[in-house]
Amino acid sequence: MTALLEVSNLAKAFPARRTGFGRARAWVHAVRDVSFAVEHGRTLGVVGESGSGKSTAARLLLGLVRPDAGTVRLGEVDVLAARGADLHALRRRMPMVFQDPYSSLDPTWVVRDIVTEPLRLVGERSRPVLGARAEELLELVGLAPAFARRYPHELSGGQRQRIALARALACEPDLVVLDEAVAALDVSTRAGIINLLQDLQDRLGVGYLFISHDLALVRVVSHDLAVMYLGRIVESGPTEQVYARPAHPYTRALIAAAPVPDPVVQRARDRPPVRGEVPSALAVPSGCAFHTRCPLATDVCRTTEPPEVAIAPGHTAACHHTESVPGPRSEPVPEPVLKGTS
């Protein structure tokens, strides 16, 4: 069976500074050679610090931003080869939910029109049909039908994000791209949305591309995990496998940096071995992009880009020093902050 979504060798650089003649003098390498796949009914979590290219990758998938290289296949269809109406139709098969629910809904529209917009775009005109479908969609995301007549400004952040999700589900897609979809919500609201996402996955069999900076959160929702650093995927594999045996020093640092709720355990833990800030994407370090902050860095890291090394079936890491990976972790794994709030 082919993957639901298959992305290979995606790359995008944005022109940064321009000369007086409009030619780019510097490039921001937002996404460099990214490949991943999302399986039917499963969730791929993509984690990374801000500026690691996660959101750009999402926009490249939908063709909202044109990639410089790479292919995106949704089922059997090459997304990036599509143009015009074909591309528009493909976007409705993998809709996106955005980070900020306060700006992603048109303030001049009522909820009914917002959630049924995709249906009107495919030519549905009948008001009773649209009205009934709007109520169905609201029900699906756990909102009362009375919300249909509300304007977005009357609703809370969590309610708005449910509306955004309802709109995404309007055309019954196989895949939904969630770009930091819960990052702007407070913890209890976030728990509700996460539960809703999982419930919808169980009922409808949708696949998610779940983009987040929050590793603990991604661990709860994702079957598979991809860790991005400066536009590249440095490690990917089944979530529990990556968690139990993180092969890339950056993944290890991310896991170590996530706080543990128990203060005693938290104080006893090793400090993250990684210091400093993410280097500018304008000047990506040579060789392994992580060598400037890596505790294991050697000369080869500074000169040669590391190949992808198989750690276990389906688990790969791009590092020269994967042999120094410690065995299964004995340290307590940070519990997700979500627990008990739903």
Added chain:
Amino acid sequence: MTALVEKALPATPPESAWRAFRRRFGRQRLAVVMAGVLGVLVLIAVLAPWITPQDPNAQTLLDRLDAPGAEHWLGADDLGRDVASRLIVATRVTIYAGALATVVSMVIGLPFGLLAGYLRGWTDAVLSRIADALMAIPPLLFAMAIVAVLGRGVTNAMIAIGIVTAPRFFRMARGVALVIREETYIEAARSIGCPTSTIVRTHVLPNMASPLIVQVSITMGFAILFEAGLSFLGLGVQPPDASWGSMLQRSTQFAGEAPWLVLLPGLAILLTVLALNTVGDAVRDSVGRENRRLV
């Protein structure tokens, strides 16, 4: 399962957009009065031929420069024509002139402004230069040139005014579209496969409603002033027909003997423009949602 459901609604029952508008507009007393003034003016304009007390063009030379009184409620002009009747007929010309110029201006300026602001790049560069060039033309001179080519008359003069004021709509639409295009809801619309033309029509345009309303009211007041100016110069409405501007022009010669001849059309122009601007501002403040971020 219950944890999933967020059935709670805001405490207040939903208020329709129209009722919210009426509530907010109603709080602005002056605007309500001015809206009434505009309503009366439009009514007068529509009913003009049937409500004049006398024939507006009938000359009774014996009544020349009569003061306001029983025979002529608002006096008579230098040819003995009834001022009240002429003011009423002129209302129609004025409203027609203002509306025509505004419609022409908006029809040209708004779509190009939306395109330039939303598409940016070359489209914007080219359209903006054209708008700049058009803005450099003095409206009065341009209107005189058009009238010289196409002939005298309010319609030609107002089309000319509409063309030269089009850059105002263009500038406004472009500026606001530049802001709106960066909003996430535009990207959200793109992400569900909304074609560009639909995005501009259904997302960008409704979100610029308030600045657009203000622009319409300002342009209309501006056009009425220009109609008065052109008629004053003899390029607008042609004798014996009346417009407020042409009445003002004739009467200046007799300002000393018959001040009401100057005052009445002048006040009519003042009141109309003031009413348009007040109502425009009040409508702007009353439409839209609580989280208006533009303007």
